[in-house]
Amino acid sequence: xxxxxxxxxxxxxxxxxxxxYETYSVPRRASxxxxxxxxxxxxxxxxxxxxxxxxxxxxxxxxAMTVNGRPRWTCRTLVAKVAxxxxxxxxxxxxxxxxxxxxxxxxxxxxxxxxxxxAFAPSRTRADAMARIRPESPARIAADAAIExxxxxxxxxxxxxxxxxxxxxxxxxxxxxxxxxxxxRDGANTARLAAVAAxxxxxxxxxxxxxxxxxxxxxxxTAAIAGLKRRTAAAYLNGELKI
Ligand code: FES
Numbered sequence: 628x629x630x631x632x633x634x635x636x637x638x639x640x641x642x643x644x645x646x647x648y649e650t651y652s653v654p655r656r657a658s659x660x661x662x663x664x665x666x667x668x669x670x671x672x673x674x675x676x677x678x679x680x681x682x683x684x685x686x687x688x689x690x691a692m693t694v695n696g697r698p699r700w701t702c703r704t705l706v707a708k709v710a711x712x713x714x715x716x717x718x719x720x721x722x723x724x725x726x727x728x729x730x731x732x733x734x735x736x737x738x739x740x741x742x743x744x745x746a747f748a749p750s751r752t753r754a755d756a757m758a759r760i761r762p763e764s765p766a767r768i769a770a771d772a773a774i775e776x777x778x779x780x781x782x783x784x785x786x787x788x789x790x791x792x793x794x795x796x797x798x799x800x801x802x803x804x805x806x807x808x809x810x811x812r813d814g815a816n817t818a819r820l821a822a823v824a825a826x827x828x829x830x831x832x833x834x835x836x837x838x839x840x841x842x843x844x845x846x847x848x849t850a851a852i853a854g855l856k857r858r859t860a861a862a863y864l865n866g867e868l869k870i
Pocket of ligand 1: 682684691702
């Protein structure tokens, strides 16, 4: 069995949109993650390197980067699984403006989340009785299937439609809208359906399924978007939405 090389060659994106890759040598460690490699460079080789992370355990969604050409959550990605011929190339997420090095500006991503009316709008007040939601109801099952999104931006970076159409709301925002459309406690669904049916909404999706393929939590935004397409079409037919 070949010995594990003691160092790994890592190319990191440096600068803004017009930057370049610079190469560093980083010691290999057992169970080393891509985020460990980036952190080693920042702590031992170049403290000016900019990148983003928080939880290191796959909860916060802040550590996503492009690793050997593919968007990934770096804190849960083992170097041993993705290093190609002992090399790593790590860049910022695609489809988002680069602030510096590996840090992208997430503002457009979250603005689209807002455009899709991704905030819960309660239909009851504190004075009302608590809603009783049956876990086995079809709507709750549909909401639960999509609800674990951590907004890492991996699906947005992987989406060809986002790349071609800057108006497109993207898989994460539409996936969030789908969870709320199926939340019986929410009171803003007519406005939400109008928002996701508008230009750049769910009907812009080409169903390439890159979001589903890349989602680190194995969610299926393509299925959520297909649900929105059906739900908005029904809303037009029953007069809830007007053309
Ligand atoms: Fe929080 Fe990776 S650092 S998900």
